[in-house]
Amino acid sequence: MAQLAKAFFLSLSCFISYMEPGNHTESPEFILLGFSEEAELQPLLFGLFLSMYLVTFTGNLLIILAITTDSHLHTPMYFFLSNLSFADICFTSTTVPRMLLNIQMQNQVITYEECVTQMHFFILFGCLDNLLLTVMAYDRFMAICHPLHYTVIMNPRSCGLLLLACWLLTFLDSLLQTLMVLRLTFCTELEISHFFCEVNQVVQLACSDTFLNDLALHLTTGLLGVVPLTGILFSYMKIVSSILKISSAGGKYKAFSTCGSHLSVVSLFYGTGLGVFLGSAVIENSRASAIASVMYTVVTPMLNPFIYSLRNKDIKQALRKLFT
Template sequence: MESGNQTHIKEFILLGFSEEPELQPLLFGVFLSMYLVTFTGNLLIILAIITDSRLHTPMYFFLSNLSFADICFTSTTVPKMLRNIQMQTKVITHAACITQIFFFLLFGGLDHFLLTVMAYDRYVAICHPLHYTVIMNPKFCGLLLLASCLLTLMDSLLHSLMLLRLSFCTGLEISHFFCELNLVIQLACSNTFLNDIVLYFATGVLGVVPMTGILYSYTKIVSSIMKIASSGGKYKAFSTCGSHLSVVSMFYGTGLGGYLCSAAIENSRASAIASVMYTVVTPMLNPFIYSLRNKDIKQALGKLFSQALSVSSW
C-alpha cells in the first residue's frame, strides 16, 4: 500500500465481547468479580508465604512470585476492559496498546518460566532429596528468577519495539478485549514479514523450551516415584507436586485451546471468549488449587486470618 494511504494512527478500537447495551452491566459485574477474586486470592498467597517462616523455602519462593506475576498478568487487560465498559467507549490509544502488549508478554512469559522453574524444583526435591538444600540454595533460586525475568523482558521489549516500526491505516478494529500481538500485526499496512518471523521464532523458543523442561522434569519425577516400594510413599511424593501439575495442565491446556480457537476462527469474538480462560480464569483458580491441596498454605492462611482478626479486635 502506498504511503499516501497510511497515517500515524493514534488509537485502536477494541470490539470486546458484545455490542448489546443490555449485556454490558453483566459483563462488567462478571469480570470485576473475577478480577477481585484473582487479586485477593493471589495477594493472600503472597502474604501467607511472607509472614510464615515455615514457608521460606524455594518452592514457596517461586509460588509467591507466580502469584505476583498472575496479579500483574490479569491487571494488564481486565482493568482497561472494565473502564471501557463503564465509560461506554472502545478506544485504546496506540501508545497504550503497545504498553499493554509489552506487559502482557512480560508477565505471561514470566508465568511460563516460573512454572518451568517450579517443575525443576520438584524434580530436585523428589529425585535428589539429599542434595536438595545444596542445589536449591537461595543464591541459585535468585539467579533462576533473575534469568526468567531477563528473558521475558528481552522478548516483550523486542516485540514492542518492532511494533513501533509498523504503519497502520485508519479504521482499525481489534476483535478482542485487549491488544493481542498477532491481531495488531495483522492490522498493519506496512510489511510485517520480519515481525511474523520474530513472533513465530520467539513463540517456538519461549513456548517449546519451557514446556520441554516441564515434561522432562515430570518424566524423571514419575520414574522416581514408580521406584518407591510403598503406596504411601508414592502418594506422599506425588502430593508434593500435585498442585503444580494441576496448574501446569490448566495453564497450557487453556492457552493452547485459546490459540487454536484463534487460528480456526479469525477475527471473531469467539477467540476473545476462548482467551478468557488463560488470561483471567487460570490466574483466578491458581490460589484455590494451591490453598485447597496444600496443608502448609492452609495453615499459613489460617494464621494470617487469625492475626488479622486479633488486630481488628484490638
C-alpha cells in the same frame, strides 16, 4: 519487584515517545470490540469480570502474604509460588481493569501508546508465568529425584539467579515484540476483535510489511513456549519414574502430593493456552477467540490460589495464622 516493573514501564515510555508509528503525524487509535456491543449485556459483563478480577487479586495477594509472613514457607517451592502469584496479579491487571473502564465509560477506543504499553506488559507477565512454571517443575524434579542434593543445589543464591533469568528473558522478549510493532505503519480499519491489544491481531492491522514481525513472533514462541514445555514434560517424566520406584503407598502419595498442585496449574495454563492457539488458527479475528482467551488470561490466574490452597496443608495453616 515494583521498582523493576516501574523501570520497565519508564523504558518503554521512552521508546514510544521517540518512535512514531510509521509515517503518520498523529498516533492512530484502536477500537477494542470486546465480547459484545449489545448495551443490555454490558452491566453483566462488567459485574462478571469485576468479580473475577477481585477474586484473582485477593486470592493471589493472600498467597503472597501467607508465604511472606510464615517462616516455615521460606523454601524454594514457596518462593517461586509467591512470585507466580505476583505475576498472576500483574498479568490479569494488564487487561481486565482497562476492559472494565471501557465498559463503564462506554468507550471502546484505546490510544496507540496505551495499546503498545498494554501489549508489552501482557507479553512480559504472560511469559513470566510460563517460565516460573518451568522453574517450579525443575524445583520439584530436584526435590523428588535428587533429594540428597536438593538443599545444596536449590540454595537461596540459585533461586535468586533463576528468578532473575526469568525476568531478563521475559523482558527481552516483550521488548523485542514491542519494538517490532513500533516499526509498523497503521492505516484505517483499526478494529481489534478482542478485549485487549493482542500482539498478533495488532500486527494483522498493519498496512506495512509484517514478515519480520511474524518471524520474530514464531521464533520467540518456539524458544519461550515449546522449550519450557518440553522441560516441564521431561521433569515430570523423571518425577513419575522416581515415584514408581518408591515401595510404600504412603511414600508414593507423599511424593506426588508435593507436585500435584503444580501439575494441575501447568495442565490448566498450557491446556487453555494451547486451546486458544489452535482455535485462533481456525477462526481468525473472531470474538470467539476473545472469549476463549478469557480462560488463560483471567480464569487460570483466578483458580491458581484455590488449587494451591485447597491441596496444600502448609498453605492452609499459613492462611489460618494470617487471619488469627
